[in-house]
Amino acid sequence: MGTSTRQLNIGFIGFGSFAQFLAKTMTKQGHLIRATSRSDYSAHLGDNFIRDMDEFMGLEHDVILICTSIVSVSEVVKSIPFHCLKKPTLFADVLSVKEHPRQLLLQEVPEDSDLVCTHPMFGPESGKDGWKGLNFMYERVRVRDEDICSSFLNIFEYEGCKMIEMTCEEHDRLAAQSQFVTHTIGRILSEMQLTNTQINTKGFEKLIQVKESAAKDSFDLYSGLFIHNRFAKQQMKNLESALERVKGLLEAKM
Numbered sequence: 001m002g003t004s005t006r007q008l009n010i011g012f013i014g015f016g017s018f019a020q021f022l023a024k025t026m027t028k029q030g031h032l033i034r035a036t037s038r039s040d041y042s043a044h045l046g047d048n049f050i051r052d053m054d055e056f057m058g059l060e061h062d063v064i065l066i067c068t069s070i071v072s073v074s075e076v077v078k079s080i081p082f083h084c085l086k087k088p089t090l091f092a093d094v095l096s097v098k099e100h101p102r103q104l105l106l107q108e109v110p111e112d113s114d115l116v117c118t119h120p121m122f123g124p125e126s127g128k129d130g131w132k133g134l135n136f137m138y139e140r141v142r143v144r145d146e147d148i149c150s151s152f153l154n155i156f157e158y159e160g161c162k163m164i165e166m167t168c169e170e171h172d173r174l175a176a177q178s179q180f181v182t183h184t185i186g187r188i189l190s191e192m193q194l195t196n197t198q199i200n201t202k203g204f205e206k207l208i209q210v211k212e213s214a215a216k217d218s219f220d221l222y223s224g225l226f227i228h229n230r231f232a233k234q235q236m237k238n239l240e241s242a243l244e245r246v247k248g249l250l251e252a253k254m
C-alpha cells in the first residue's frame, strides 16, 4: 500500500449523507475538506462549500472525490469543467457499483490526471463506531502519483479497514450477489411490513435488521445497484426462480 500519510486537500463532488460521514473522519485525520453539490451545504462547511463549479475545480485539490448518487453520476461527471483544473489531480469515487463510474471517468477525466475507483463497504450505520475491520475495495485504475494515491488509500487503512484490491468487474459480480440481494430482501421485507413480535427468534431479529438497514439507504442508491450493475438482473431472476422452486417443493407436499 505504501506509507505516505501526507495531509490532503480533498474536494467532494456531492455532499449528501455518505459524503458527510466520510468527511468527518477525514477532517479528524487533518485533511482539508471542500465540497460542491447540487444542494447548498454551506451550513455544514461554511466557506469550504463552493457553489460555483469553475471555482471549485480551480482550487488545486490533491483528490477530487465523486460522491454523487449512482443514477446521477453520468450527468454530474459530464458537467464537470475539467478545463478549470490547474494541475493533474487524483480522481476517486465511492459509488456502490464500480464498472459504471470506472468507464465514465476513463472517458471524461483528462489523461494526465489519475484515477482510483473505490467502494467503502460500509455506511453511516455500520461504521458509526469506527471503520476497524470493515471492508474497503479499490482498483488503482490509472496511477502515476503514487504519493497522493497511497496517502488517499491510507485514510482508510489508518482507520483499520480491511483493504481489498480487486477489479471493478469482480466487485460488481460479487456485490450483485451480496449487497444487491441483501438490499432486495430488505426491501421485500419492508413491503411485507414485517415488524417485531413478542416472540422474535434470533433469525427473525436479523431479518428485521436487514429490513431496517435497507430502509436507511435512499431509493436512488438501491435503484442504482440494479440499473448500473450488469450482474444484478441475473440475481433478481435467481431470486424469483428460487422463490418459485421453494413454493413448488411445498406444493408437492400438500
Ligand code: NAP
Residues within 6 Å of the ligand: 013, 014, 015, 016, 017, 018, 019, 037, 038, 039, 040, 067, 068, 069, 070, 072, 076, 094, 095, 096, 097, 119, 120, 121, 122, 123, 124, 217, 218, 220, 221
Ligand atoms: P445517494 O442517494 O446515493 O446520493 C446522494 C448524493 O447524490 C447527494 O450528494 C446528492 O446531492 C447527489 N445527487 C443526487 N441526484 C443528483 C442530481 N440529479 N444531480 C446532482 N447531484 C445529485 O446517497 P448517499 O448514501 O449519500 O450515497 C452517496 C454515494 O456513496 C452513492 O454513490 C452511494 O452508492 C455511495 N455509497 C453509499 C454508502 C452508504 O452507506 N450510504 C456506502 C458506500 C457507498 P445533493 O445532496 O446536493 O442534493
